[in-house]
Amino acid sequence: MAEISKxxxxxxxxxxxxxxxEDEVEKMTKQLGDIIDYAELLNELDTxxxxxxxxxxxxxxxxxxxxxxxxxxxxxxLKNAPDQQAGQFRVPSxxx
Amino acid sequence: xxxxxxxxxxxxxxxxNKEITVSDLVSDSYTRIRDVDDQVKAFLTLDEENAMEKxxxxxxxxxxxxxxxxxxxxxxxxxxxxxxxxxTCASQFLDNFNDPLYDATVVQKLDEQNxxxxxxxxxxxxxxxxxxxxxxxQKTRNPWNTDYVPGGSSGGSxxxxxxxxxxxxxxxxxxxxxxQPAAFCGVVGLKPTYGLVSRFGLVAFAxxxxxxxxxxxxxxxNAHLLQAIVGHDQMDATSADIEIPxxxxxxxxxxxxxxxxxxSEYLQEGVNQEVRESVLNALKVYEDMGATWEEVSLPHxxxxxxxxxxxxxxxxxxxxxxxxxxxxxVRSENANNMLDxxxxxxxxxxxxxxxxxIMLGTFALSSxxxxxxxxxxxxxxxxxxxxxxxxxxxxxxxIGPTTPTPAFKIGEKIDDPLTMYANDILTIPVNLAGVPGMxxxxxxxxxxxxxxxxxxxxxxxxxxxxxAAHAFEKATDHHKKRPALGGDQ
Numbered sequence: 001m002a003e004i005s006k007x008x009x010x011x012x013x014x015x016x017x018x019x020x021x022e023d024e025v026e027k028m029t030k031q032l033g034d035i036i037d038y039a040e041l042l043n044e045l046d047t048x049x050x051x052x053x054x055x056x057x058x059x060x061x062x063x064x065x066x067x068x069x070x071x072x073x074x075x076x077x078l079k080n081a082p083d084q085q086a087g088q089f090r091v092p093s094x095x096x
Numbered sequence: 097x098x099x100x101x102x103x104x105x106x107x108x109x110x111x112x113n114k115e116i117t118v119s120d121l122v123s124d125s126y127t128r129i130r131d132v133d134d135q136v137k138a139f140l141t142l143d144e145e146n147a148m149e150k151x152x153x154x155x156x157x158x159x160x161x162x163x164x165x166x167x168x169x170x171x172x173x174x175x176x177x178x179x180x181x182x183x184t185c186a187s188q189f190l191d192n193f194n195d196p197l198y199d200a201t202v203v204q205k206l207d208e209q210n211x212x213x214x215x216x217x218x219x220x221x222x223x224x225x226x227x228x229x230x231x232x233x234q235k236t237r238n239p240w241n242t243d244y245v246p247g248g249s250s251g252g253s254x255x256x257x258x259x260x261x262x263x264x265x266x267x268x269x270x271x272x273x274x275x276q277p278a279a280f281c282g283v284v285g286l287k288p289t290y291g292l293v294s295r296f297g298l299v300a301f302a303x304x305x306x307x308x309x310x311x312x313x314x315x316x317x318n319a320h321l322l323q324a325i326v327g328h329d330q331m332d333a334t335s336a337d338i339e340i341p342x343x344x345x346x347x348x349x350x351x352x353x354x355x356x357x358x359x360s361e362y363l364q365e366g367v368n369q370e371v372r373e374s375v376l377n378a379l380k381v382y383e384d385m386g387a388t389w390e391e392v393s394l395p396h397x398x399x400x401x402x403x404x405x406x407x408x409x410x411x412x413x414x415x416x417x418x419x420x421x422x423x424x425x426v427r428s429e430n431a432n433n434m435l436d437x438x439x440x441x442x443x444x445x446x447x448x449x450x451x452x453x454i455m456l457g458t459f460a461l462s463s464x465x466x467x468x469x470x471x472x473x474x475x476x477x478x479x480x481x482x483x484x485x486x487x488x489x490x491x492x493x494x495i496g497p498t499t500p501t502p503a504f505k506i507g508e509k510i511d512d513p514l515t516m517y518a519n520d521i522l523t524i525p526v527n528l529a530g531v532p533g534m535x536x537x538x539x540x541x542x543x544x545x546x547x548x549x550x551x552x553x554x555x556x557x558x559x560x561x562x563x564a565a566h567a568f569e570k571a572t573d574h575h576k577k578r579p580a581l582g583g584d585q
Binding site: 004008009012013014015016017018019020024028031032034035036038039041042043044045047050051052053054055056057059062064072076077079080081082083089091092093094095 | 192193194195196197198290291303304305330333334336396398399402403405406413417420421422423424425426427431432433434435436437438439440442443446451452454455456458459462469471472473474475476477478479481513514528529530531555
């Protein structure tokens with residue numbers, strides 16, 4: 001049985017940049033535990049000699065020419081931003 | 097009978113004979129939406145003024161060489177970006193995303209064929225869900241019985257077509273999100289081969305699985321819509337550069353001698369009796385047309401759901417990192433520093449299911465757990481893909497149910513994530529293998545809810561699916577039934 005602790009849930013929430021309330025941590029600990037428990041099913045399978053699949057297409061790297069091209073201008077890039085100043089995205093202070 | 101009961105071919109005849117105009121089609125669409133969408137709740141955003149204006153222009157420009165999609169009303173799932181038209185992914189995080197900068201490649205391609213975009217369709221938030229109950233705006237309802245879910249995540253896209261609010265629509269399918277709602281709503285939904293349709297402009301959920309596809313009332317129209325959206329796109333690094341066949345030509349080919357594989361795992365326990373009977377009846381129809389079928393095994397099917405949730409959630413946790421409250425979307429007003437701004441914006445903007453999957457994915461990718469969960473799931477994915485490859489060595493097509501049961505009631509499964517996930521058990525393996533799959537109507541339950549037949553083809557062999565689906569449609573009447581909504585009889 002996979003154990004996931006409340007502390008682990010809080011750590012993962014920090015990694016995922018989510019602020020969870022105590023109630024949410026409680027609920028998430030139970031639900032993630034259940035899902036991870038279920039995922040233990042995969043351990044029935046011996047996969048020692050199996051290659052992982054990242055996706056199903058036989059793709060080759062395709063490089064385009066490294067040339068500047070018209071895409072989005074600055075005004076457009078900023079127009080859906082929650083906050084901006086002097087032609088740039090504005091964010092709260094990084095340092096306390 | 098509404099204009100939306102005709103086929104594309106019939107509509108074009110009427111347009112060219114001047115029996116109808118594009119303006120008639122587009123205003124019919126909005127009239128129908130006004131009549132029934134308070135029951136169905138499929139639409140999040142309408143674009144009536146622009147659509148009517150475009151219709152007028154198209155009426156003036158109609159020429160003899162017009163495309164078969166000319167002037168036809170289209171609905172677009174709300175995770176497909178539309179220039180200048182609000183695109184929310186049914187998430188509060190994108191509540192203010194009113195002015196997207198560009199059209200997705202599929203939208204651009206359809207614009208070149210002169211379809212008319214009517215509006216944006218409801219979905220589970222960021223395409224995570226199987227019932228549309230995870231939309232942060234509204235619960236779309238099943239047009240056949242509004243106490244039931246339409247399926248998900250492309251529930252709005254399937255319900256709007258079934259309800260004749262639009263002629264056809266675009267959805268996206270990561271683990272069944274086109275096929276499952278198509279089955280629940282009694283319409284035709286195709287998830288094309290991974291890589292066949294460009295995802296540029298599709299808000300990414302799980303990039304190794306996501307695919308855009310057409311939802312229509314008939315198989316023939318599905319082929320026409322697919323034809324318009326396929327093709328290599330240099331804006332999508334996973335877009336396949338292959339020769340594109342003519343899908344309509346495949347429609348009328350004979351299914352005599354077609355070798356059908358029926359996975360025993362797809363008819364076992366958990367699959368409802370009425371669904372099983374409908375599928376067996378469908379196989380009988382194929383036998384009568386000269387096809388043969390045999391039971392086969394896809395032995396790793398039972399591992400697909402677990403592998404899928406680990407892989408798709410891992411990819412989602414990376415893809416959804418872009419929602420940080422800096423460049424677009426909603427920013428929390430309660431944060432005093434940058435880190436809190438990220439955390440609080442995301443926590444206020446995302447719903448429960450999205451948070452749950454981001455958490456699961458972050459956990460599966462985190463140091464110490466990566467090999468045990470993420471990499472293990474990737475290896476199991478190989479085994480699942482090999483199952484399909486093996487069957488396709490001896491058979492032309494795989495046929496089974498799309499879902500284990502018909503639509504369930506609103507509220508029935510929402511509190512138990514694992515029960516909800518199990519609903520996708522027959523569609524998920526198809527995404528993991530990257531092969532194409534279609535759902536077509538093959539019957540109705542005793543409660544009058546549609547049942548879907550799933551047809552699965554080889555990589556890039558959509559033609560065989562169209563051939564088999566069209567033959568079945570010609571031999572049966574399931575697709576001709578329509579839900580009773582508003583004043584309909």
